[in-house]
Amino acid sequence: MSEQQTLEPLLEARDLAKHFPLKGRDRGRVVRAVDGVSLTLHAGETLGLVGESGCGKSTVGRALLRLIEPTSGQILLDGTDITGLPMAAFREHRRRLQIVFQDPFSSLNPRHRVEKILTAPFIVHNTVPRRQRRDKVVELLQRVGLGADHLRKFPHEFSGGQRQRIGIARALALNPSIIVCDEAVSALDVSVQAQIINLLSALQRELRVAFLFISHDLAVVEHISHRVAVMYLGQIVELAERRQIFADPRHPYTEALLAAVPVANPQRPRNRIRVVAGEVPSPINPPSGCRFHTRCPLADRQCQTQAPPLRQDTDGRFLACHKR
Amino acid sequence: MSAASHPAADAAPLLRVAGLTTELALPGGRVRAVDDISFAIAPGETLGVVGESGCGKSMMALSLLGIAPNPPAIVSAGTAHFDGVDLLALDPAGLRRLRGNRIAMIFQEPMTALNPLMPIGAQIVEVCRRHLGHSRAQAEAWAVELLERVRIPDASRRARDYPHQLSGGMRQRAMIAMALACDPVLLIADEPTTALDVTIQAQMLELISDLQEKAGMALLLITHDLGVIAEMADRVLVMYAGRKVEEAPVVELFNLPAHPYTDGLMASVPKLGASLSGTAGALTEIPGTVPAPHELPAGCAFAPRCARADERCRVERPILRDVLVGHETACWHPNQSDGTAASARTGTNV
Ligand SMILES: Nc1ncnc2c1ncn2[C@@H]1O[C@H](COP(=O)(O)OP(=O)(O)OP(=O)(O)O)[C@@H](O)[C@H]1O
Ligand SMILES: Nc1ncnc2c1ncn2[C@@H]1O[C@H](COP(=O)(O)OP(=O)(O)OP(=O)(O)O)[C@@H](O)[C@H]1O
Ligand code: SF4
Ligand SMILES: [Mg+2]
Ligand SMILES: [Mg+2]
Numbered sequence: 209m210s211e212q213q214t215l216e217p218l219l220e221a222r223d224l225a226k227h228f229p230l231k232g233r234d235r236g237r238v239v240r241a242v243d244g245v246s247l248t249l250h251a252g253e254t255l256g257l258v259g260e261s262g263c264g265k266s267t268v269g270r271a272l273l274r275l276i277e278p279t280s281g282q283i284l285l286d287g288t289d290i291t292g293l294p295m296a297a298f299r300e301h302r303r304r305l306q307i308v309f310q311d312p313f314s315s316l317n318p319r320h321r322v323e324k325i326l327t328a329p330f331i332v333h334n335t336v337p338r339r340q341r342r343d344k345v346v347e348l349l350q351r352v353g354l355g356a357d358h359l360r361k362f363p364h365e366f367s368g369g370q371r372q373r374i375g376i377a378r379a380l381a382l383n384p385s386i387i388v389c390d391e392a393v394s395a396l397d398v399s400v401q402a403q404i405i406n407l408l409s410a411l412q413r414e415l416r417v418a419f420l421f422i423s424h425d426l427a428v429v430e431h432i433s434h435r436v437a438v439m440y441l442g443q444i445v446e447l448a449e450r451r452q453i454f455a456d457p458r459h460p461y462t463e464a465l466l467a468a469v470p471v472a473n474p475q476r477p478r479n480r481i482r483v484v485a486g487e488v489p490s491p492i493n494p495p496s497g498c499r500f501h502t503r504c505p506l507a508d509r510q511c512q513t514q515a516p517p518l519r520q521d522t523d524g525r526f527l528a529c530h531k532r
Numbered sequence: 533m534s535a536a537s538h539p540a541a542d543a544a545p546l547l548r549v550a551g552l553t554t555e556l557a558l559p560g561g562r563v564r565a566v567d568d569i570s571f572a573i574a575p576g577e578t579l580g581v582v583g584e585s586g587c588g589k590s591m592m593a594l595s596l597l598g599i600a601p602n603p604p605a606i607v608s609a610g611t612a613h614f615d616g617v618d619l620l621a622l623d624p625a626g627l628r629r630l631r632g633n634r635i636a637m638i639f640q641e642p643m644t645a646l647n648p649l650m651p652i653g654a655q656i657v658e659v660c661r662r663h664l665g666h667s668r669a670q671a672e673a674w675a676v677e678l679l680e681r682v683r684i685p686d687a688s689r690r691a692r693d694y695p696h697q698l699s700g701g702m703r704q705r706a707m708i709a710m711a712l713a714c715d716p717v718l719l720i721a722d723e724p725t726t727a728l729d730v731t732i733q734a735q736m737l738e739l740i741s742d743l744q745e746k747a748g749m750a751l752l753l754i755t756h757d758l759g760v761i762a763e764m765a766d767r768v769l770v771m772y773a774g775r776k777v778e779e780a781p782v783v784e785l786f787n788l789p790a791h792p793y794t795d796g797l798m799a800s801v802p803k804l805g806a807s808l809s810g811t812a813g814a815l816t817e818i819p820g821t822v823p824a825p826h827e828l829p830a831g832c833a834f835a836p837r838c839a840r841a842d843e844r845c846r847v848e849r850p851i852l853r854d855v856l857v858g859h860e861t862a863c864w865h866p867n868q869s870d871g872t873a874a875s876a877r878t879g880t881n882v
Contacts, residue, residue, distance in 0.1 A: 424729065469759065
């Protein structure tokens, strides 16, 4: 996507942070869920966001849509800072940013028929005249591979894959420029997962919509992404073109993550040295210096005390490591 | 390790299951969640079980252990000989003596196996005293050693922690420690690492392989993750809609899947590194979805989704037949050992 790199990004996060205040016994302390994340997203591009549970992926996604208000940092949509905008002014922009969740069932009103669910965005944003709404809904259903015969059904009458299609149709209703997919295919069976992944790719080709694709499944992220950002404890440690991440990972954490993925090839030698020790430390009290130093095979004194900045390497990738 | 090179592959089976059938008595009628499943596991061997959500993997494991939820589940047919004893004919007390002792099990969600009101060490001590007749001091020492074996740091202090005080990864390890307390000869693991991060999963898988190598423990490993299967299994059983559709040594299953469902399953999963070799086009889809147990077609359960289905497939249920030695499949038109489809190769015109 090097051609896109030269263009203005569609969306840009600058030093985004979200700290959740703790309650009760831990009052006064915060969870540093996202702690200084910068990234860009270009039109028609998929940026994968990976990292272990609790590293802050969903929080980044929600903060970009201002579903939660960032503690600090800026979000620029087409160059406009949308972080400080009052909600009324933000609503115009909000249309262009949509999200699809892991569990479409919990985000679809169980008492509403599909027609009503898919018409709601048109009413809220008053984008489609009343008389054209049904045609528009049928068109949306067709886009996601469902027939008009589904209009009168309730969410519980659909399979998991079909519900996810409806979640995607709803996200598409207002012609968004960006869709955050937060573990959007993670709960689906593999055969159905393939259907939804192919659907997302086709939609991107047709509509030039950009995806922030959040997933813990590295093979899926590799399949669908143009660029990939790797997060650890609230921060991006490496952000690069897909090929750079998967052929030549540079951050020791990216390396460890990739090495840990079981590969569906039984002829590969087993018992490779691939196990990174320990678990992810708490984001309430992250390690000093480089946050990965407690598990990193390359860590030395400098890593324990100085936080490595995210710098751009000669090959264009962004990397936060003293040793690489 | 391939089945052929496995030291135990030729040994007498430790567990031999034949015709296991579990029915569910549901409001709409009786359905078969597990339908005529047979397999065997040798000492030290790992049999992987794969299949889509709802195909009956957990129900099969629970049925073997006599703990399938009843109602609605009733084991209506089959035998499961473990070391000469038929588990399915054993009385509840006999099963309880085996479970957690010579046969251990671990589940996806550790909290279902751990008692939230008791420190983890005390729970292991209880198991050891009940099954091994240990004295308290003996059991306590063994509990700490087990926690050390599963690499819980500072084990003697951690033994006093309650489950909620441990991280997800440590809880999983505590559960494995408890499962291993009595040196089981067979471990039944149902999605043991699905809820874990990949780095923690890698630690767990390494731990389990280690223990298998040292103690010769056999493993029945249920997972939907083909990567985990490729890393761990000697042989693989593929289930679809309660039935066994294929069983093969792991390398053969990946290289020469015989059943169209297995074929589709393999092709629909994105593979790590595929983008580098330029093989990352559109994923192969298996059209449609798994039929619900009460709307199974008369013939092959996969027929409505199968590109090869013909009239016979729709009316006559395929029986299991060998495609190669030790490799069987239930399909009227399986891939042959040269990778071609039977009907294409013979030019059958139906
Ligand atoms: N509303 C909240 N209040 C307090 N802490 C929160 C809240 N939401 C998230 N967190 C914490 O912030 C951190 C990041 O959470 P987040 O959900 O963004 O992680 P994630 O990378 O999406 O993880 P997963 O892969 O499990 O979905 C975690 O430690 C989480 O417990
Ligand atoms: N308690 C229950 N009551 C009714 N039906 C059940 C019950 N438990 C399981 N089933 C049904 O039995 C069938 C087999 O379920 P089972 O849990 O064995 O599937 P599975 O292969 O383990 O799936 P997963 O991969 O989702 O764990 C499914 O159709 C399921 O809906
Ligand atoms: S028996 Fe027929 S329908 Fe079933 S998998 Fe084989 S070819 Fe397809
Ligand atoms: Mg999340
Ligand atoms: Mg299950």
